[in-house]
Amino acid sequence: MTVFLQYLANGLSMGSVYAIIALGYTMVYGIAKMLNFAHGDVIMVGAYVSFCATSYLGLPAPVAVLISILACTALGVLIEGLAYKPLRQAGPLAVLITAIGVSYLLQNAAQLIWGATPKNFTAIVSFPVPEPLASLNVSAVSITTIIVCLVIMAALMWFTGHTKMGKAMRAVSEDKDAARLMGINVNRTISMTFAIGSALAALAGVLMCSYAPVLQPTTGAMPGIKAFTAAVFGGIGSIPGAFIGGILLGIIEAMAQAYISSSLANSIVFAVLIVVLLVKPAGLLGKYVPEKV
Amino acid sequence: MSLNMNPAMNRRSLVAGVAGLGAAGILAGCSGGGASSDGGSAAGSGSAIKIGSIGPKTGATASYGLSVTNGAELGCKEFSVDGLSFEYRSEDSTGNAETAVNAYNTLVDWGMQALVGPTLTGPSVSVAASCNDDRTFMITPSASSEDVTSGKDCVFQVCFTDPNQGKNAALFLADKYADEKIAVIYNSGDAYSSGIYNAFKEQASASKLQIVSEEAFKDDSASSFNNQLTKAQAAGATFIFAPIYYTPASVLLTNAHDMGYEVTLMGCDGMDGILGVENFDTSYAEGLLLMTPFSADDPASADFVKAYQDAYGETPDQFAADAYDGVHAVAEAIKKVGVTADTAREDACDKLAAAMLEITVEGLTGTLSWNDKGQVEKDPTAYVITDGKYVKA
Numbered sequence: 001m002t003v004f005l006q007y008l009a010n011g012l013s014m015g016s017v018y019a020i021i022a023l024g025y026t027m028v029y030g031i032a033k034m035l036n037f038a039h040g041d042v043i044m045v046g047a048y049v050s051f052c053a054t055s056y057l058g059l060p061a062p063v064a065v066l067i068s069i070l071a072c073t074a075l076g077v078l079i080e081g082l083a084y085k086p087l088r089q090a091g092p093l094a095v096l097i098t099a100i101g102v103s104y105l106l107q108n109a110a111q112l113i114w115g116a117t118p119k120n121f122t123a124i125v126s127f128p129v130p131e132p133l134a135s136l137n138v139s140a141v142s143i144t145t146i147i148v149c150l151v152i153m154a155a156l157m158w159f160t161g162h163t164k165m166g167k168a169m170r171a172v173s174e175d176k177d178a179a180r181l182m183g184i185n186v187n188r189t190i191s192m193t194f195a196i197g198s199a200l201a202a203l204a205g206v207l208m209c210s211y212a213p214v215l216q217p218t219t220g221a222m223p224g225i226k227a228f229t230a231a232v233f234g235g236i237g238s239i240p241g242a243f244i245g246g247i248l249l250g251i252i253e254a255m256a257q258a259y260i261s262s263s264l265a266n267s268i269v270f271a272v273l274i275v276v277l278l279v280k281p282a283g284l285l286g287k288y289v290p291e292k293v
Numbered sequence: 294m295s296l297n298m299n300p301a302m303n304r305r306s307l308v309a310g311v312a313g314l315g316a317a318g319i320l321a322g323c324s325g326g327g328a329s330s331d332g333g334s335a336a337g338s339g340s341a342i343k344i345g346s347i348g349p350k351t352g353a354t355a356s357y358g359l360s361v362t363n364g365a366e367l368g369c370k371e372f373s374v375d376g377l378s379f380e381y382r383s384e385d386s387t388g389n390a391e392t393a394v395n396a397y398n399t400l401v402d403w404g405m406q407a408l409v410g411p412t413l414t415g416p417s418v419s420v421a422a423s424c425n426d427d428r429t430f431m432i433t434p435s436a437s438s439e440d441v442t443s444g445k446d447c448v449f450q451v452c453f454t455d456p457n458q459g460k461n462a463a464l465f466l467a468d469k470y471a472d473e474k475i476a477v478i479y480n481s482g483d484a485y486s487s488g489i490y491n492a493f494k495e496q497a498s499a500s501k502l503q504i505v506s507e508e509a510f511k512d513d514s515a516s517s518f519n520n521q522l523t524k525a526q527a528a529g530a531t532f533i534f535a536p537i538y539y540t541p542a543s544v545l546l547t548n549a550h551d552m553g554y555e556v557t558l559m560g561c562d563g564m565d566g567i568l569g570v571e572n573f574d575t576s577y578a579e580g581l582l583l584m585t586p587f588s589a590d591d592p593a594s595a596d597f598v599k600a601y602q603d604a605y606g607e608t609p610d611q612f613a614a615d616a617y618d619g620v621h622a623v624a625e626a627i628k629k630v631g632v633t634a635d636t637a638r639e640d641a642c643d644k645l646a647a648a649m650l651e652i653t654v655e656g657l658t659g660t661l662s663w664n665d666k667g668q669v670e671k672d673p674t675a676y677v678i679t680d681g682k683y684v685k686a
Contacts, residue, residue: 006523120547
């Protein structure tokens with residue numbers, strides 16, 4: 001039983017990392033209706049910035065996280081302005097390919113700046129974990145990640161539901177042209193979406209690398225893809241869906257590794273995804289959130 | 294991102310086509326594939342023998358490729374003595390087999406006479422096939438699969454083969470750690486890791502080692518080993534054999550430490566480099582066992598380590614040392630059979646391949662000689678990390 005709980009805790013920890021990345025994916029998709037494949041790489045940049053701030057400049061962790069959030073927000077707005085804004089009228093395929101291009105650009109730029117050799121990321125949070133969680137090997141990072149996920153989820157739902165900018169985002173998500181007719185500045189709204197998505201990416205990067213400490217230019221790529229899967233699983237565009245999708249993906253992966261086969265774990269995760277999408281094509285929560293924000 | 298775009302256009306045909314257009318007017322008779330009788334004449338840089346290298350200089354495996362191409366470059370500089378002179382050029386494979394073959398074709402068009410590369414097993418298998426067809430001499434510093442050399446008389450390896458490493462590791466454990474309960478964690482998506490694992494498993498059952506758990510992972514799940522470690526711990530393992538590269542190994546050690554799981558980890562040559570992971574708490578690696586032919590702490594390697602640090606600002610790992618030894622072997626073979634800058638690539642290939650079977654190289658990674666399968670024969674050494682240094686186990 002203890003071993004089962006340990007697997008569950010491992011799954012929750014990994015799942016919370018997927019969830020926090022998936023929140024950024026789903027936010028941008030929900031509003032700008034584009035898959036930002038460079039999201040995983042913005043995460044990597046966020047982690048590098050925080051790494052440099054703590055290791056080279058000796059700054060305390062909260063300051064480093066703040067710098068990282070600011071840097072990623074600026075980067076996100078820059079990417080959106082340079083790469084995506086000129087394609088606003090182009091087809092979705094052109095935007096998708098551009099996003100993949102941006103992803104490679106960020107990876108290779110990171111390699112030029114920071115080198116290819118991996119760096120070990122020191123966890124930004126550590127506090128004594130209370131029993132019985134400590135005996136299940138739940139780390140301070142995992143607890144923090146889950147709490148941060150829940151806070152972000154609540155904040156995003158409040159923001160999109162109750163603020164003027166949030167309402168503008170939902171309007172843009174529904175129908176860009178109609179929103180423009182109603183006097184909403186569509187470009188500014190989409191830039192704002194990217195700014196928020198990239199700020200989330202910085203947080204996700206810092207927490208992800210605190211959990212899985214290897215930092216290299218390709219660090220963000222695979223978790224990015226898995227978190228995208230999690231977002232689709234939960235219903236892309238749905239904020240609670242991204243959270244639930246991420247957590248479930250982590251748990252299914254852990255259980256498959258533990259009780260079926262560690263080499264088949266990914267196949268099992270994706271098989272579950274296919275079954276879910278066959279039964280509920282919009283994802284787990286896709287159907288219940290008609291506004292998809 | 295593992296999107297694998299497959300360019301339908303073969304770069305060589307493009308290069309050959311363009312070269313052909315130009316050559317038609319100027320150099321009548323020079324064929325695009327480089328198969329002319331005066332092979333290296335096109336680039337016309339005089340008396341230097343042209344050595345090429347291929348490795349991933351970008352992408353997820355860039356740290357290995359950069360080590361190999363840097364090591365080979367340094368080798369070409371340092372062995373340009375005693376009447377020998379090398380000209381060196383390296384190309385990026387991005388770790389992809391098709392890109393590596395394109396890189397190889399670029400080097401052939403440049404006039405390369407011998408190849409010290411590629412770095413990774415997958416690309417090396419593809420490039421080795423081209424080398425065998427085109428008659429280009431190839432010595433790979435680090436591609437350790439038997440598939441690279443098998444059936445190709447002009448392809449050689451500097452590193453041990455995977456089966457050889459797996460077998461030696463099992464024999465070492467049977468000798469020193471026969472009573473331990475052993476868990477195995479390997480990368481099932483990687484030819485190197487699963488190649489060692491298969492040979493290890495075979496020898497382990499012959500040597501009656503107690504294997505209590507066998508767990509796999511893939512590159513895309515290499516960010517956390519908590520589940521595999523939980524399983525190993527639940528099975529009572531006191532020892533983990535992990536034939537994996539040092540990057541995932543540093544995660545594994547951190548995870549084990551965070552779990553409070555006291556276990557001895559053992560790896561093969563891919564584990565070399567773990568002490569160089571920036572910001573990694575090397576106290577987690579204390580007691581780590583690894584079988585590797587090269588140690589930067591060995592006084593015999595001091596000159597090489599210093600020259601490498603001066604040139605590239607990093608401590609060389611085993612990949613760099615293997616590449617340096619690869620150039621060393623080429624230099625020895627050239628001295629034996631008298632290849633010059635004017636020797637055609639095909640002639641150089643046959644001469645060097647014959648010489649390789651006769652030479653013995655006192656290299657950084659041991660005393661090297663080669664059998665007729667192209668595999669290296671040298672002694673493996675087991676090291677244990679003590680106080681942040683490699684100490685012979």
